[in-house]
Amino acid sequence: MFAFRLDSRSGVPTYLQLVEQVRRGLLLGYLVDGEQLPTVREVAAALVVNPNTVAKAYREMERAGLAAPRAGQGTFVIGRADQVPHAVHLKLAAQLRAWVRAAQAAGLAPEQVRALVTTVLDDGQAPTRADAA
Amino acid sequence: MTGTSALRFSGLGKRYGRRTWALRDCSLDLPQGNVIGLVGANGAGKTTLLQLAIGLLKPTEGTVSMFGRPLRMDSPAGLAEVGFVAQDHPLYRGFSVADMLRYGNSMNPRFDRPGAERRLRELGIPTEHRADRLSGGQQAQVALTLALAKQPRLLVLDEPVASLDPLARREFMKTLVEAVAEADLTVLLSSHVVTELERVCDHVVLLHQGRVRLTGDIDDLIAGHRMLTGPRTDDTAGVAGLIAATHGTRHSHLLVRQPVGMPAHPRWEANPVGLEDLVLAYLARPDTEPPQAASPPPPEPAGPGRRLSIVTDPSAAERQA
Numbered sequence: 122m123f124a125f126r127l128d129s130r131s132g133v134p135t136y137l138q139l140v141e142q143v144r145r146g147l148l149l150g151y152l153v154d155g156e157q158l159p160t161v162r163e164v165a166a167a168l169v170v171n172p173n174t175v176a177k178a179y180r181e182m183e184r185a186g187l188a189a190p191r192a193g194q195g196t197f198v199i200g201r202a203d204q205v206p207h208a209v210h211l212k213l214a215a216q217l218r219a220w221v222r223a224a225q226a227a228g229l230a231p232e233q234v235r236a237l238v239t240t241v242l243d244d245g246q247a248p249t250r251a252d253a254a
Numbered sequence: 255m256t257g258t259s260a261l262r263f264s265g266l267g268k269r270y271g272r273r274t275w276a277l278r279d280c281s282l283d284l285p286q287g288n289v290i291g292l293v294g295a296n297g298a299g300k301t302t303l304l305q306l307a308i309g310l311l312k313p314t315e316g317t318v319s320m321f322g323r324p325l326r327m328d329s330p331a332g333l334a335e336v337g338f339v340a341q342d343h344p345l346y347r348g349f350s351v352a353d354m355l356r357y358g359n360s361m362n363p364r365f366d367r368p369g370a371e372r373r374l375r376e377l378g379i380p381t382e383h384r385a386d387r388l389s390g391g392q393q394a395q396v397a398l399t400l401a402l403a404k405q406p407r408l409l410v411l412d413e414p415v416a417s418l419d420p421l422a423r424r425e426f427m428k429t430l431v432e433a434v435a436e437a438d439l440t441v442l443l444s445s446h447v448v449t450e451l452e453r454v455c456d457h458v459v460l461l462h463q464g465r466v467r468l469t470g471d472i473d474d475l476i477a478g479h480r481m482l483t484g485p486r487t488d489d490t491a492g493v494a495g496l497i498a499a500t501h502g503t504r505h506s507h508l509l510v511r512q513p514v515g516m517p518a519h520p521r522w523e524a525n526p527v528g529l530e531d532l533v534l535a536y537l538a539r540p541d542t543e544p545p546q547a548a549s550p551p552p553p554e555p556a557g558p559g560r561r562l563s564i565v566t567d568p569s570a571a572e573r574q575a
Contacts, residue, residue, distance in 0.1 A: 170453045174456055
């Protein structure tokens, strides 16, 4: 079952934090299409938050097309057709970690790493150049 | 969940003795099905407001209505709708937990004894023990369980977790949110610690020196305020919705109440503000415009959509940069 968490210092309303975690979970492959989310009561008890807030988050997820209720069963996430499988995510994450370690060893500051990633992403020729390197 | 209000106060005031007003000009509409946090320093009037809300005190002026009806605590039907846990959750010291369940069962028509016994079993609280043999956290849980067993529509808790350690606080709040998830229950609880209310409550009432400083849906309040950081601005009179300003040598932080999505001037960086910072800023505000704050509020709420209201409204000067 998907585990929510809360950052009480972020200044972001609780219900938006919950919505964002489902969105992110789908992007990163922690959540897959058709997976059931915990009930409002379960989330409220686990996080010790107001059940109305959890219900509000679930309504917002439905509005955003991230999840849908099934009568009498609960709320289920809606994955996108082009969702990348979790295994691929894991593999790519491991490769990226190795690359970031190499960048740090070469003396790049986090800001420089981010700038480099952005540049490569923005560059239309990025895949071919990366292959050639 | 929404619709009628659970509690409505109109011009409520309570005076102790001849001139000490514990509460004054209190007009509030507290929505049904919500968990409402009453925040304020010690002596702000929280306990007075709670006791007025459930008829334990008689108001000096103004009226209270509960679920759309004028408050009557002399009728048994009215009493059955309210669960109340007083400060430090007093129990009958010499009674065992089982005695209290028996007593509660015989005194209340809708008492859910099996449910209460199940909850205490889940919490690992032995019912054969006397109340004074239980830990503080267990006593609080027993008091809450007894109040919930009445199956009230309104549960009022006065500083329920002030005397508890962090783990017992969490366990207590967990029992509370589970009860809210299971039943159609409105909760009004007081605290002087904002952080412990932020998660559990969806509505907040801020009391300061016997007056309501701020009230509204917590998400609306957070969405409706932001911190603007930019070059130092000493003339803040023209800033719309200014709540608080702090200045560095070359820059200023302005906490403002502005509608969601209102574009900030490019030289200002806008950041969200947490509930605790918001409450502290409202508490620190001087009573700049006493005539406005003391003016009588409208007898009827301004409309169903208007849940966010700031009582000490800043002078709405035109924004001039």
